Amino acid sequence: MKEFAIGIDLGGTNTRIALINRKGEILSFEEFPTHPDQQGESVLREVSLQINAILKKLKCPKENVGGIGLGCAGILSPQKGILYFSPNLPALSNLPIGKLLVKEAGLKTLLENDANAAALGEHWLGAGKGINNIILVTLGTGIGSGIILNGQIWHGANGFAGEFGHTTLFPDGIPCKCGKKGCVEVYCSAPAIVRFARKKLEEGNNSSLRDEGRPLTSRIIFEHAANGDKLSLDVFRQAGTYLGIALSNVFNLLDLEIAILGGKVSEAGDFILKPVREKVKRMAISSPYYHPQVLKAKLGDNAGVLGAARLVFKNAEC
C-alpha cells in the first residue's frame, strides 16, 4: 500500500496536479494553463514534467506513489485508458492516454471522466461523505455528472454513463451544441443563466444589471442577486426550477440519496439550491417516505484531483 497518489484534473482551460496522501491531504498543488492546440503527446509530456517537478520538490521517490489518477472531460473508457472524444481537448481524442502517461511518467495511470472523479472526491471527503448513492452535477460552461451507486462510480456498460447534462428537459426546446434539442445543459449551465438574464433585460425588466459595465457572466449575475436584484434572483430561480425537474427524473429513476451541486453556478448557493430543493420535494415520487437531499459541493476545485487520487488508492494494483 503506497502512501501517495497523483491526482490530475485535466481541463480545457487549466490543468491541476496534486500529490495526495491516503488521508486525502493535498501535499502539493500545481495549476497551469492547458494548451489545447498542442499535440496530444505534448500535453501529456507537460503533465509528466510537472509531476516530476512536484515529486522532486517534495523529495518524494516515485516508489512511494501508487499511480496517477487522471480526470478528463469527454467520452472515454476507464478500462481501456482511451479518451475517445474530448470537447475541450480535441488533440487528445482517440489517444491511449493511460499507456502514454505510463510511458512518460513511469507511473500506472487510471483514466476517469472528470465529473466521475469529482463525484468520487465529494464521496470520499466532501458533501457525500458516508453516503453511497449520489449524483454529482457540475454546473459550469457545460454540465457534467457523476453517479455513485453503492459507493462505486457507475460507468455503465461502456463507460458512457452520467450524461445528465444531455438528458432532455424540453423535447422541442432550444438546440444544444450536442446536436439535440432542449438538453438540461441548455437550461441550467452558466451560459443559460446569462442567456436568461439577457432575455429578461431585452424584455424591458428593471434590473441593476443595466448599469453593469462588465460583460455578463453567471458570477456577475450572482453578485447582483446577492445585492437583491429581482431579475438576477429570478434568473437563478428559473435555472434552479429546471434543474429540480431534471434531478427529480434522476431520483425517480434511481432512488439516490442525494444530489450534490458543484461547478461555478453552484457558488450561487441558496439562490439556485432553494428552487431545486422545492421542485425535488414536490416531484420525487418517494417524497412521502423519503426525501432525497440536494447539497452544495464542499471541495470546490479540489474535488477532481482528490477523486482522481482516490481512484488510485481504491485500485488493488496501485
Add this chain to the structure above:
Amino acid sequence: MKEFAIGIDLGGTNTRIALINRKGEILSFEEFPTHPDQQGESVLREVSLQINAILKKLKCPKENVGGIGLGCAGILSPQKGILYFSPNLPALSNLPIGKLLVKEAGLKTLLENDANAAALGEHWLGAGKGINNIILVTLGTGIGSGIILNGQIWHGANGFAGEFGHTTLFPDGIPCKCGKKGCVEVYCSAPAIVRFARKKLEEGNNSSLRDEGRPLTSRIIFEHAANGDKLSLDVFRQAGTYLGIALSNVFNLLDLEIAILGGKVSEAGDFILKPVREKVKRMAISSPYYHPQVLKAKLGDNAGVLGAARLVFKNAEC
C-alpha cells in the same frame, strides 16, 4: 438447493401463481381474479389456498419448494417485505406481506415490485438473456419499469427505483394521476394511445376507427394500424417517439445495453418499436461508439411469475 419456487404476479385485476423449477419451466400455472375490495389478509389467504392446491395437485411436498417470490405493483420495501402503497390494491397498503404469507403459506416469501420481477424474468429467460444492463418498461394502463445493473435489480437507496413512468417528459404537460405534470405515463401508456386517437378523430382526420363499433382500446387501434389505417399508425408513431425521447434520457444517464418493452402496448410490435429505435439512435450520446438496443419482451405475461421465482432461486436462504 431446493428444486422449485412459487412465482406470483399479484395484479390489480388478476393474480397469477406458478410453480417453477430451476430451469425456468412452468409446471403449473393458475390465474384468478384479484378481489381488490377484499381485506388485505383475505387476499393473501386466497393466494395461500391456491398455492396449497397447486402443490397438492402436483404432489409436490412443501419441503421441495425454496419459497415464494411475489411481484406486486406499488411502492414497497423488498428488504422489509412491506408494501407501503399499492395503487391497484389499496387494501394491501402498509401490510407486512412477507410475514403474512410466511404465516399463511408456511414458505419464505420475497416481495418485489412487479416491474422489477418482470425485468428479472426477461433477464433470466427472455429478451435480456445474457445481457447485464437493462431497463424493462411495461407499457400498459400505467407504465412500470425495472432496472438491471450488472445483472442485479437496482432497487435504489430505499427500494423506490424504477419510476420511469413518472419521469417528466413535458414539464408543463398534461396532468398525471400521480399529481405531477407531463409524466412519461401520460404520453406512452395504453390510455395515452386511446387519447391520441380520439384527439385525431376529433380533429376530423380520416380513419377506419370511425367505423369501429367497439369502445376504443390500444389493442383495437393496433388492429386498425395493422390494416394500414394511417391515423392509427400515426398514433403509435407518436407514442413511440415520446418513449424514444424518454428512453434516450435513461441511456444517456446510465449507459445501459438494452431496453425491453413489455406490456400490452408492446404487442403493437414495430409500430411502436420503430419510432422508439429511431429516436434512441438519434438521441443516445453514445451512438457513435455504441448503439443501445430496444427489444420487444419475449415472455409475455409469464415474465412476472418467472422473475418472482428467480428471486427465490437467487436467494441464498431459500
